[in-house]
Amino acid sequence: MDIEELPSVCVLDASTYVGSWILKGLLSRGYTVHAAIQKNNGETEIEKEIRGLGREEERLVVFEVDVLDYHSILIALKGCSAMFCCLDSRDGYDEKMVDSEIRGAINVAEACAQTDTIEKIIFSSSLTAAIWKESICSEKDVDERSWSDQEFCRKLKLWHALAKTLSEQAAWALAMDRMLNMVSINAGLVLGPGVSQQNPLSTMSYLRGKHVWHDIFINKQKVASYCKILK
Template identity: 80%
Template sequence: MVWKPQLETKTKTERARMDNEKPIVCVLDASTYVGFWILKGLLGRGFTVHAAIQKNGFDAGETEIQKRIREMEKVEERLEVFVVDVLDYHSILLALKGCSAMFCCLDSSDGYDEKMVDLEVRGAINVVEACAQTETVEKIVFTSSLTAAIWRENISSEKDVDEKSWSDQEFCRKLKLWYALAKTLSEQAAWALSMDRMLKMVSINSGLVLGPSVAQQNPRTTMSYLNGN
C-alpha cells in the first residue's frame, strides 16, 4: 500500500492570510452604505475581509453595492463574500471564522417600521452572540446613530450628549420614530450582551452619513441637514 498525504484545503481568505500579517476582519452588513466604505477602507489598509451580506437583501435582486462587492471579490484575493441570515447566529458564525474583529453595520434600505425595529434588535443580539461563540473575535465595532441618544421630551434643555444619553423609548413610539427606536434598542441590547459575554465593544454614533449616492438619492434631506434645518 502506498500512503498518499492528503492535501489540506484552505479557503480563499485563509490562503491570503498566510501572506498577510494583518488579521481577518468581518463587516456585516457590508452592502449597507457605511459597511461598504468600511470594507473598502479595510482592504485599502491591507486587511483580509469577510464581507457578510444579509440574505434578505437578495429577495428583490442584488443592489448596486452588492453587485460591486461581487465584482470586487473576483479580483481581490483578500476579500471573501458570505450571505448570512442575521436571525440565525449559526449563519453568522460561518462568516466569522478566523476573524479577530467584527464591524456591525445593520441598516434597512427599505425604511423602518415597528416590525423592522424588532428584527434589527434580534439581529444585533445574534451578531454579538455569534462573536461570543468564537475563540478569535477580540472586538466589536457597533455602528449606531446619534438618534439613539437625542430624542426625548426635554431635549432642548440638554447641554451635552454623551455615553449616558439615550433616546426615550416611549417618546420614539409616540412619534413613530422607528429608526431612532431601532438604533436605541439594538445598541442597548448589544451593550448588555457584550458586557455579559465579556466582549470588547465600541459604538459609533454618527450624526450624519454623507456621500455621493446618499446625496443623489436624498438631495432635499441632505441640503436640509447641511443648512441646519
C-alpha cells in the first residue's frame, strides 16, 4: 500500500508515554494520526512536543478530548480506521480514578461502535490486570483467561491494577456485545527514552521501590510493536 493510501488512525491518549511512541511509530509508517489528548491542568512535555509536531506535520491532527464526554471522542474518531486506546493517569491512581478509567474505556468502545469507519481497536491495558490474586505464586501461566482478583486489589489498595482490570473487562464486554474487532496488549514495565521525565507515576513508583511486589517477581517483557497490529 502506498503511503498516501494509508488510512487515518486515532491514538487516545496520545499524551501518555506509550501513546506518544505509538503516534511517532504510525507517523513514521505514513499514517495520518488523530492525536487525542485528554484535557488536564497544565501542559506536559509530551503534550508540548505533540502540539509542536502538529504544527509541522500535516499528517498529524491534534484533538482535545474528555474521555468522560462521549461526543468529544466521536469528533476525534471521525474518518479513522483504527483506535489505539492508551488510557493512563499521569498523577497515579486512587479509588476515584478507578471509576473514571472504567467510564472512559466504556465511552471509547461505544464511540468506536458508533463510528462506521472503525475496523479495529487496540486496547492498551497492563500486566497488572492479570496477575494480582491470592494464588499468584501457584500459577505457572498468565494468558487471556487470567484476571486480577478485584477484592485482593481493593484489600491491598492496588488501584492501578484494579483500574486496568475493570476497564479492560468493561471494554471487552462492550466489544463482544457490539461485535467490535478488538485486541488488548497487557504490557509489563515499559521502558524507553525519556522514561524518567515522561512516564506515569505508576511506573516511576515501581522503579523507585515505593511499591511492594507481594512476593512476585516479573521478568522483563519484550513488547511487540503496536503499529504492526494494524496489518
